[in-house]
Amino acid sequence: GAVVSQHPSRVICKSGTSVKIECRSLDFQATTMFWYRQFPKQSLMLMATSNEGSKATYEQGVEKDKFLINHASLTLSTLTVTSAHPEDSSFYICSARNGVGTGELFFGEGSRLTVL
Amino acid sequence: QKEVEQDPGPLSVPEGAIVSLNCTYSNSAFQYFMWYRQYSRKGPELLMYTYSSGNKEDGRFTAQVDKSSKYISLFIRDSQPSDSATYLCAMRANSGGSNYKLTFGKGTLLTVNP
Numbered sequence: 045g046a047v048v049s050q051h052p053s054r055v056i057c058k059s060g061t062s063v064k065i066e067c068r069s070l071d072f073q074a075t076t077m078f079w080y081r082q083f084p085k086q087s088l089m090l091m092a093t094s095n096e097g098s099k100a101t102y103e104q105g106v107e108k109d110k111f112l113i114n115h116a117s118l119t120l121s122t123l124t125v126t127s128a129h130p131e132d133s134s135f136y137i138c139s140a141r142n143g144v145g146t147g148e149l150f151f152g153e154g155s156r157l158t159v160l
Numbered sequence: 161q162k163e164v165e166q167d168p169g170p171l172s173v174p175e176g177a178i179v180s181l182n183c184t185y186s187n188s189a190f191q192y193f194m195w196y197r198q199y200s201r202k203g204p205e206l207l208m209y210t211y212s213s214g215n216k217e218d219g220r221f222t223a224q225v226d227k228s229s230k231y232i233s234l235f236i237r238d239s240q241p242s243d244s245a246t247y248l249c250a251m252r253a254n255s256g257g258s259n260y261k262l263t264f265g266k267g268t269l270l271t272v273n274p
Contacts, residue, residue, distance in 0.1 A: 048203075050203070078260075078262075085266075086266060087166075087248065087264040087265060087266045087267060088204070088248070088262075088264045090261060090262070093260075093261075135201075137203050141260055148194065148206055148209055149260070149262065150206065151196075151204045151206075152203050153202055153203045154201065154202060154203045156201065
């Protein structure tokens with residue numbers, strides 16, 4: 045199946061710093077990528093939809109100035125958690141939609157963020 | 161009522177058992193139904209994809225969709241310890257584009273004991 049790479053897989057940072065997470069589609073072009081957040085024993089919650097070459101669309105309740113999303117190319121989207129605080133600690137997962145075939149979503153391995 | 165309801169378990173079965181996982185939903189606009197498997201601290205992996213009502217089989221996995229009851233199921237035959245994971249149902253209404261929004265269940269944690 046299609047491969048989506050996410051980096052870093054784990055990051056620990058101090059409160060107040062910013063953290064960037066990268067999501068790459070390795071073997072297909074993804075015009076649309078999605079960013080999810082998952083708390084322990086909870087489902088995936090969609091944070092935002094990232095469209096190549098345009099602004100991201102954020103879900104209700106997600107602060108766009110807090111979670112900056114850039115989708116500069118057809119294979120790369122980045123999520124930057126700005127001025128991170130302990131409550132931002134979570135598992136962040138990206139997904140990319142393959143525009144051919146069933147067009148279903150393929151997920152990255154996730155990035156576990158811990159803010160001290 | 162949440163849009164998608166899924167019993168979080170945990171569900172523990174012996175190796176070789178038939179496993180039945182299910183979700184109910186309230187949004188009648190959902191047309192596309194998926195099952196994802198998620199191992200601990202990993203991203204979800206697409207297992208099954210079904211459009212509208214009906215059955216779909218892939219190896220030991222069978223997905224069923226009953227739109228009249230708003231109920232979907234995933235059956236695992238001859239379960240193996242390697243099947244131990246969290247299983248997430250997901251569904252969406254439209255056919256694609258940038259509004260490609262999946263709604264997930266909470267996931268059911270399955271353990272298959274050798």
